[in-house]
Amino acid sequence: MTDMADIRTPWRATVLTLFPEMFPGPLGVSLAGKALSSGVWSLEARDIREAATDRHRSVDDTPAGGGPGMVLRADVLASAIDAADITPDRPRLLMSPRGRPLTQSRVMELAAGPGPLIVCARFEGVDQRVIEARALEEVSIGDYVLSGGEIAAMAVIDACVRLLPGVMGKLASGAEESFSEGLLEYPQYTRPQEFEGQTIPEVLLSGDHARVAAWRRAEAEALTRARRPDLWRDPLSEQKRPKSPREA
Ligand code: SAH
Secondary structure, eight states, X not given: OOOHHHHSOOEEEEEEESOGGGSSGGGGSHHHHHHHHTTXXXXXXXXXXXXXXXXXXXXXXXXXXXXXXXEEOHHHHHXXXXXXXXOTTSOEEEEEEEEEEOOHHHHHHHHHSSOOEEEOOXXXXXXXXXXXXXXXXXEESSSSOOSSSHHHHHHHHHHHHTTSTTTSGGGGGOTTSTTTTSSOOOOOOOSOSEETXXXXXXXXXXXXXXXXXXXXXXXXXXXXXXXXXXXXXXXXXXXXXXXXXXXX
């Protein structure tokens, strides 16, 4: 029998950047890299500069109203987006510190879809008019400023690719990972049994799966409360949190 995943077109990322040579970069190694070479997903890095029309192939200009730095031109970026010729079902993201912070639930949606177009800006950002004219969804990877959108785009793609069917094998369930239930992950241990005088918590060596599960749940809840009270208290994440297998 043919699995749906086999006949689906592979998940695809189209990246618009001034530095296409940065790709696939870290996405070309390990799990993501193997999945890329085996065709589970595909990557197209397009040079925004190819859309420049003037003699100097300029892509940016000084900000209207003055101020430091340069701004990516609306006309150049719009032609670059149009030339990428993506199907309307694909999300169009603009990496931006002003954007909605990326969450695991948005990553899951992106991974379940056909794959996004991602615009990486540089300099002071992009002309506001192209954001509106091409309906770009601004996405941030955190409250700090990078020098360009490429590393942010790689973070988005990496987070999606590891969720694609077949990329992580059995691990892909991700069911007990940080954020998957609105909780941070419990602490992990492996050999040696004793490290610098510290032993592995006894319960993990007990072979009692129910006790292990209960311990992990309690640790995850305690960690989340201590480190991320925002996740813990958020009534939305409480609502969305699925019941643990024992509660179900
Ligand atoms: N002057 C802008 C920052 C520009 S940083 C401002 O204050 O908002 C240059 C580019 O790097 C951005 O346009 C964006 O594409 C990318 N970038 C920087 N920080 C980012 C972040 N936290 N998340 C996503 N993209 C980011």
